[in-house]
Amino acid sequence: MIALEVKKMKKNFGGVKAVDGLSLKFEKGQITSLIGPNGAGKSTMVNLMTAMYPPDAGKMIVHGVTLEKWKSYNMPTYGVTRTFQDVRLFEQMSVLDNVLVVLTERGVFRSLFETHGELHLKQAEEILKRVDLWKKRDEKAEDLSYGQRKLLEIGRAVAMDADIYFFDEPFAGLFKEMVKTVVSILHELKNNGKTILLIEHNMDLIRELSDHVIVVDAGKFFAEGEASDVLARKDVVEAYLGE
Ligand SMILES: Nc1ncnc2c1ncn2[C@@H]1O[C@H](COP(=O)(O)OP(=O)(O)OP(=O)(O)O)[C@@H](O)[C@H]1O
Numbered sequence: 001m002i003a004l005e006v007k008k009m010k011k012n013f014g015g016v017k018a019v020d021g022l023s024l025k026f027e028k029g030q031i032t033s034l035i036g037p038n039g040a041g042k043s044t045m046v047n048l049m050t051a052m053y054p055p056d057a058g059k060m061i062v063h064g065v066t067l068e069k070w071k072s073y074n075m076p077t078y079g080v081t082r083t084f085q086d087v088r089l090f091e092q093m094s095v096l097d098n099v100l101v102v103l104t105e106r107g108v109f110r111s112l113f114e115t116h117g118e119l120h121l122k123q124a125e126e127i128l129k130r131v132d133l134w135k136k137r138d139e140k141a142e143d144l145s146y147g148q149r150k151l152l153e154i155g156r157a158v159a160m161d162a163d164i165y166f167f168d169e170p171f172a173g174l175f176k177e178m179v180k181t182v183v184s185i186l187h188e189l190k191n192n193g194k195t196i197l198l199i200e201h202n203m204d205l206i207r208e209l210s211d212h213v214i215v216v217d218a219g220k221f222f223a224e225g226e227a228s229d230v231l232a233r234k235d236v237v238e239a240y241l242g243e
């Protein structure tokens with residue numbers, strides 16, 4: 001079953017065809033990886049799918065519903081959530097509040113000034129322990145290390161309890177132990193039937209995690225298939241290395 005389909009997406013940035021008629025399909029309950037060289041349009045594709053900016057052309061079909069226009073604030077309604085390549089958090093809020101905000105779905109101010117139910121606190125504790133940040137719960141997000149910030153963002157995504165997750169380079173800059181944590185979280189999400197788009201440059205991780213790999217180059221589709229097949233292709237390796 002297809003959880004999400006994107007058709008003929010296009011985005012031009014002042015002459016740069018960042019995404020050039022790209023169509024993608026994501027099988028429900030699977031990890032689909034999007035790979036390709038720097039500047040291939042991977043992050044732009046996620047930005048288009050989450051309406052960070054409007055596409056020049058293209059449509060999206062979520063759980064069978066065709067969307068001609070979609071807004072970023074509607075993405076939770078479609079069961080879609082994401083992380084950012086450059087990490088986005090509520091910097092001035094505590095680690096715990098960063099997760100509670102998501103769990104309570106009340107927006108920043110209300111969640112700061114209201115007392116939380118036992119349930120939300122329990123859930124936040126579980127998630128923060130999962131990403132090894134429970135001990136850091138009272139620290140401000142901005143005071144965390146780079147890797148901890150990435151883990152907190154992933155924790156926030158988990159807290160969304162979405163159907164479809166877009167992870168844009170979740171492993172970049174992480175220490176070994178942190179990588180293991182994120183790998184196990186991705187496995188867990190998949191085991192819970194979640195649909196995952198993974199953008200990643202580390203081919204060992206791509207091999208380990210992907211059910212399906214899609215290669216893009218210069219905003220266009222290049223190849224797809226099982227990781228072992230796709231990554232063994234000479235033309236894919238050459239495109240990746242820019243040869
Ligand atoms: N907001 C923007 N304004 C102008 N140009 C942009 C913008 N976002 C992306 N681009 C350009 O679009 C192209 C695709 O960029 P994108 O960030 O999507 O690549 P990517 O595949 O995610 O690369 P990387 O692996 O380095 O993260 C690049 O040429 C980039 O410079």
Ligand SMILES: [Mg+2]
Nearest residue numbers: 042043044085
């Ligand atoms: Mg990118």
